[in-house]
Amino acid sequence: xKHFAELFRQLDTTTKTNKKVAALAxxxxxxxxxxxxxxIALLSHRRPRRSVNxxxxxxWAGELAGIDIWLLEESYHVVGxxxxxIALVLPPPEERHDEPLHFWIEKIQQFPKLTEEERKAEVxxxxxxxxxxxxxxxxxxxxxxxRVGVSQKLMTRALARAMxxxxxxxAHRLMGNWTPDExxxxxxxxxxxxxxxxxxxxxxxxxxxxxxxxKDLGAPEEWQVEHKWDGIRGQLIVRGGETFxxxxxxxxxxxxxxxxxxxxxxxxxxxxxxGEILAFTEGKPLGFNILQTRIGRxxxxxxTLQEAPVVLMAYDLLEYGGEDIRERPMNERRKLLEKVVxxxxxxxxxxxxxxxxxVQFTDWDExxxxxxxxxxxxxxxxxxxxxxxxxxVGRKKGDWWKWKIDPLTIDAVMMYAxxxxxxxxxxxxxxxxxVWDGExxxxxxxxxxxxxxxxxxxxxxxVRKNTVDRFGPVRSVKxxxxxxxxxxxxxxxxxxKSGVALRFPRMLRWREDKPKEEANTIEDLRAMLEQYG
Amino acid sequence: xxxLTFTDRGIYCERADVYIDPWKPVRRALITHGHAxxxxxxxxxxxxxxxxxxxxxxxxxxxxxxxxxxxxxxLKINGVDFSYHPAGHIVGSAQIRVEYKGEVWVASGxxxxxxxxxxxxxxxVKCHHFITExxxxxxxxxWEPQEVILADINDWWRENQAEGKVSxxxxxxxxxxxRLLQGLDHSIGTIYTHGAIENTNEIIRRQGFxxxxxxxxxxxxxxxxYPGNIxxxxxxxxGQPWAKKFNPLSLGSASGWMTLRGARRRRGADRxxxxxxxxxxxxxLSAIEATGADNIYVTHGYTGIFSNYLxxxxxxxxxxxxxxxxxxxxxxxxxxxxxSNPEGTES
Numbered sequence: 113x114k115h116f117a118e119l120f121r122q123l124d125t126t127t128k129t130n131k132k133v134a135a136l137a138x139x140x141x142x143x144x145x146x147x148x149x150x151x152i153a154l155l156s157h158r159r160p161r162r163s164v165n166x167x168x169x170x171x172w173a174g175e176l177a178g179i180d181i182w183l184l185e186e187s188y189h190v191v192g193x194x195x196x197x198i199a200l201v202l203p204p205p206e207e208r209h210d211e212p213l214h215f216w217i218e219k220i221q222q223f224p225k226l227t228e229e230e231r232k233a234e235v236x237x238x239x240x241x242x243x244x245x246x247x248x249x250x251x252x253x254x255x256x257x258x259r260v261g262v263s264q265k266l267m268t269r270a271l272a273r274a275m276x277x278x279x280x281x282x283a284h285r286l287m288g289n290w291t292p293d294e295x296x297x298x299x300x301x302x303x304x305x306x307x308x309x310x311x312x313x314x315x316x317x318x319x320x321x322x323x324x325x326x327k328d329l330g331a332p333e334e335w336q337v338e339h340k341w342d343g344i345r346g347q348l349i350v351r352g353g354e355t356f357x358x359x360x361x362x363x364x365x366x367x368x369x370x371x372x373x374x375x376x377x378x379x380x381x382x383x384x385x386x387g388e389i390l391a392f393t394e395g396k397p398l399g400f401n402i403l404q405t406r407i408g409r410x411x412x413x414x415x416t417l418q419e420a421p422v423v424l425m426a427y428d429l430l431e432y433g434g435e436d437i438r439e440r441p442m443n444e445r446r447k448l449l450e451k452v453v454x455x456x457x458x459x460x461x462x463x464x465x466x467x468x469x470x471v472q473f474t475d476w477d478e479x480x481x482x483x484x485x486x487x488x489x490x491x492x493x494x495x496x497x498x499x500x501x502x503x504x505v506g507r508k509k510g511d512w513w514k515w516k517i518d519p520l521t522i523d524a525v526m527m528y529a530x531x532x533x534x535x536x537x538x539x540x541x542x543x544x545x546x547v548w549d550g551e552x553x554x555x556x557x558x559x560x561x562x563x564x565x566x567x568x569x570x571x572x573x574x575v576r577k578n579t580v581d582r583f584g585p586v587r588s589v590k591x592x593x594x595x596x597x598x599x600x601x602x603x604x605x606x607x608x609k610s611g612v613a614l615r616f617p618r619m620l621r622w623r624e625d626k627p628k629e630e631a632n633t634i635e636d637l638r639a640m641l642e643q644y645g
Numbered sequence: 646x647x648x649l650t651f652t653d654r655g656i657y658c659e660r661a662d663v664y665i666d667p668w669k670p671v672r673r674a675l676i677t678h679g680h681a682x683x684x685x686x687x688x689x690x691x692x693x694x695x696x697x698x699x700x701x702x703x704x705x706x707x708x709x710x711x712x713x714x715x716x717x718x719x720l721k722i723n724g725v726d727f728s729y730h731p732a733g734h735i736v737g738s739a740q741i742r743v744e745y746k747g748e749v750w751v752a753s754g755x756x757x758x759x760x761x762x763x764x765x766x767x768x769x770v771k772c773h774h775f776i777t778e779x780x781x782x783x784x785x786x787x788w789e790p791q792e793v794i795l796a797d798i799n800d801w802w803r804e805n806q807a808e809g810k811v812s813x814x815x816x817x818x819x820x821x822x823x824r825l826l827q828g829l830d831h832s833i834g835t836i837y838t839h840g841a842i843e844n845t846n847e848i849i850r851r852q853g854f855x856x857x858x859x860x861x862x863x864x865x866x867x868x869x870x871y872p873g874n875i876x877x878x879x880x881x882x883x884g885q886p887w888a889k890k891f892n893p894l895s896l897g898s899a900s901g902w903m904t905l906r907g908a909r910r911r912r913g914a915d916r917x918x919x920x921x922x923x924x925x926x927x928x929x930l931s932a933i934e935a936t937g938a939d940n941i942y943v944t945h946g947y948t949g950i951f952s953n954y955l956x957x958x959x960x961x962x963x964x965x966x967x968x969x970x971x972x973x974x975x976x977x978x979x980x981x982x983x984x985s986n987p988e989g990t991e992s
């Protein structure tokens with residue numbers, strides 16, 4: 113793991129893209145094949161799953177370090193990262209293990225077959241012979257959250273450079289459904305595996321938030337407008353008599369959505385559709401919170417299928433008759449998409465493939481009213497797409513824009529503060545906010561993001577001086593500061609004292625101009641629930 | 646009445662009517678060392694060690710009434726014995742021992758156990774009551790020997806030199822800067838210094854401490870002279886217009902906070918070197934044990950956690966609120982001193 117740890121140190125100590133690519137390229141040209149393969153996997157979101165739960169890990173680490181769990185916990189709150197905390201509290205290594213990266217990963221892959229005692233012995237043995245950075249990486253691997261500040265794109269560029277092959281070809285080869293256990297470096301990178309081609313998705317085209325006036329976009333008739341449906345962006349592939357569904361996070365989710373499983377029965381081979389995985393029933397989309405009940409579940413129950421059925425809301429057609437049509441203008445793709453969807457709808461009994469309707473308009477002035485209907489239709493706003501646009505790779509400006517609705521807002525009083533994680537460890541960044549219920553504050557949401565580092569520094573200094581009480585890592589503070597909280601949705605919740613749960617809450621503004629008495633009330637929150645819940 | 650009490654002005658000995666490192670102005674202040682959070686403005690009389698005196702004079706100005714004392718020398722005030730003992734933190738730093746009728750207290754200020762080759766090495770003092778810092782009072786903080794870290798710093802300098810870059814290394818002007826200077830391999834290239842650091846260097850050299858040759862950064866120096874060399878500067882000078890002339894540069898930061906990945910990334914340094922003038926976790930524990938004291942008073946740092954741990958170990962440990970080490974808990978966001986006149990000579 114020595115070489116991999118050295119690579120990690122180099123990547124971790126620079127923010128410069130060139131240096132990262134150079135370090136990676138250097139590593140790729142020297143490492144052994146299995147290590148190269150695993151490095152590609154780790155840097156393309158194919159990390160091994162968590163193989164030891166963190167509670168056991170804490171117990172074992174505390175035992176080896178000779179400290180009580182509470183002290184390990186306190187340290188963790190300061191460090192902000194469990195893998196790092198453990199790497200630091202353990203005594204220095206007694207011996208040196210010199211095995212390569214793949215040796216450790218393959219060992220970790222065996223963990224599920226071991227008893228708890230055997231697993232413990234393996235982990236403790238590893239800790240005894242690895243130095244700090246290696247331990248940290250090992251801990252990240254066993255807890256299943258290895259991350260480093262290198263995008264898949266940069267990794268691909270470095271590998272392309274080291275292997276002297278064109279970057280675009282390589283990017284396409286690395287997509288899709290492969291694991292280091294089932295392939296070799298040669299097969300993946302140097303030759304191409306036809307089985308992998310079958311399920312391989314295209315990179316998604318992503319839009320930026322609209323930054324100009326509508327009329328500055330040009331003539332309205334050059335634009336197609338649709339709702340931005342509130343589900344999960346997905347890509348449906350029918351090839352070789354099989355159906356594959358990919359999420360935008362490049363995860364193969366076919367098994368999670370049985371609704372799509374027989375799409376190959378009514379879609380021809382060589383069809384790839386870009387769309388939205390959307391909870392939908394009785395002709396109407398359901399809120400994202402309904403879909404959320406399915407995310408992260410391994411097994412899909414009958415009840416889930418009844419309560420949160422999904423459709424695929426089609427936006428675009430990327431492959432038609434086995435041909436990549438991304439370079440054709442969008443209106444042409446749209447016509448083909450309409451043809452494909454209507455043919456499918458005729459064959460299908462209950463329609464699980466829908467086409468995203470376009471908004472009819474002749475003047476830009478008509479659009480704000482349409483956008484205003486978004487929240488009640490469970491859409492996030494509007495999408496504006498130039499009719500002659502090609503389907504591009506990644507997030508690009510110019511031809512596609514998202515025009516999201518403004519968030520709901522409420523003014524709330526800060527009640528509790530907790531230190532952040534990672535880069536913001538040691539700063540108070542995680543806050544709980546409350547609204548007034550008569551004379552008392554009722555906590556109703558947490559929020560972490562939205563402030564600058566400078567503001568977090570100031571609020572951290574304030575929290576230290578105004579702590580009323582401590583509960584482990586959490587401090588209750590003097591009610592004083594008012595923040596404007598923005599959120600995307602609100603729903604009823606029996607788990608929360610306030611009776612509501614917010615979607616994507618964040619701090620929009622620090623309202624230093626507002627005294628705490630002028631923050632909103634629980635009645636205001638209930639009225640919002642009534643209207644938008 | 647206890648021999649030492651803890652007041653809103655600082656640690657107080659009523660019998661002798663003196664304060665130790667007070668944070669509000671008092672008549673008579675016994676000072677452990679010259680850092681600004683321990684040696685503050687506005688006291689009427691100061692007492693510090695002989696080797697702490699010159700820097701305190703520089704920082705507090707010509708008007709300040711500063712008396713000095715040798716390590717180990719006894720001073721009796723109203724029947725109370727006071728003496729200063731090396732704390733190993735920076736040049737001239739001391740633990741202050743207070744004895745009355747056989748009861749011994751030690752206020753240790755800031756300290757570290759490792760001999761850094763410059764500061765008078767830490768000396769353990771037996772006592773009944775020990776006042777300790779806890780800046781790094783968590784088990785995640787464990788230092789490596791300074792030779793290892795200094796070798797890393799010199800390697801980093803060589804790498805930057807090979808790439809034609811300036812190495813810019815940040816450190817507190819008093820203490821850390823001189824410790825680093827002493828460890829830099831000046832056969833690699835020229836060592837340039839920020840004005841605030843060079844002012845302190847001059848004082849320390851005059852006291853007879855050996856530092857390698859350094860060159861003060863001034864406007865007269867052609868910026869083409871810097872590449873391949875190292876600039877030792879204050880944290881506050883980073884990102885200031887003054888620092889532009891060193892581009893392209895690699896930024897290094899030497900501090901105990903560099904232990905944590907989050908702090909390294911937040912500091913925005915290219916390299917973080919874990920080097921501290923405070924005791925690490927094992928250091929704090931062994932220092933406390935060696936005093937033989939049963940009563941431990943924990944000041945600045947992870948006070949709550951550390952005193953909790955000490956109680957578990959059977960000590961009678963108390964957590965104290967002080968105004969020391971404002972930077973301690975605020976950890977790596979410490980922006981440290983800013984200098985409006987970085988190239989200024991003493992005026």
